[in-house]
Amino acid sequence: MLIIGIAGGSGSGKTTVVKALTEQLKDDVVVIPQDSYYKDLSHATEEEKRVHNFDHPDSIDFELLRHQLKELREGKTVEQPIYSYITCGRSKTETLTVRPAEVIIVEGILIFTDPKLRKLMDIKIFVDADDDDRLMRVMSRDIVERGKTVEWVIERYSNTVKPMYLQFIEPSKRYADVIVPQGGHNKVAIDMISARIEKDLSKRK
Numbered sequence: 001m002l003i004i005g006i007a008g009g010s011g012s013g014k015t016t017v018v019k020a021l022t023e024q025l026k027d028d029v030v031v032i033p034q035d036s037y038y039k040d041l042s043h044a045t046e047e048e049k050r051v052h053n054f055d056h057p058d059s060i061d062f063e064l065l066r067h068q069l070k071e072l073r074e075g076k077t078v079e080q081p082i083y084s085y086i087t088c089g090r091s092k093t094e095t096l097t098v099r100p101a102e103v104i105i106v107e108g109i110l111i112f113t114d115p116k117l118r119k120l121m122d123i124k125i126f127v128d129a130d131d132d133d134r135l136m137r138v139m140s141r142d143i144v145e146r147g148k149t150v151e152w153v154i155e156r157y158s159n160t161v162k163p164m165y166l167q168f169i170e171p172s173k174r175y176a177d178v179i180v181p182q183g184g185h186n187k188v189a190i191d192m193i194s195a196r197i198e199k200d201l202s203k204r205k
Helices: 014-024 046-051 062-073 115-119 131-144 150-175 187-204
Strands: 002-007 029-033 078-084 089-098 103-107 123-127 178-180
Touching (some): 014 029, 029 062, 062 078, 062 103, 123 187, 131 150, 178 187
Parallel strands (some): 002 103
Antiparallel strands (some): 078 089
16 A cells, blocks of 8 residues: 655646546556545534634644544444535534545644654645635635635635645645645646656655
8 A cells, every 4th residue: 555645735737636646547546535534513602613713733633533544444344424615513413434445645734743643654745826826716716615705705815715725735745755836736746646656656665
């Protein structure tokens, strides 16, 4: 099994890179999104949810993420939490069954900020993109997919997304083995990464 970490700021193109890699790799691939491991805030008030900092490492249940990643590496099936951006909470009745695979991709903005999680990764990739491009993608995603208002997105970007990117996420790229500029549109970088992954897998086999 090969565990690959893909990090980068909100709207940097991580999902595009993940999709491109999963399409190119011939082996079985499972994607573990960091966002599934947000701590449950279903008990919080609407005001508390509105001001909560989702871009701080403390918002992620890294202990559960590490535990389930280790379980997968040991060949065990895990029950991944299902998180709702609407309620800011985990489902009380449903989970997502995840089975081991040849390639496990862990994807999220904060995954390189946790030293113990980094140690579980065989390859670490940081997806880089221009700040303006990231802001436009964040606005489009949060408004269309998460039902947020333009005012909410701008306020959150100014108060948490940008400051947390500068404080935690951007500095974490020093831990990356590969930095992919131009986000998910860098086909040359994606092809090179795919070739490296396939080479490592063949060696392990």
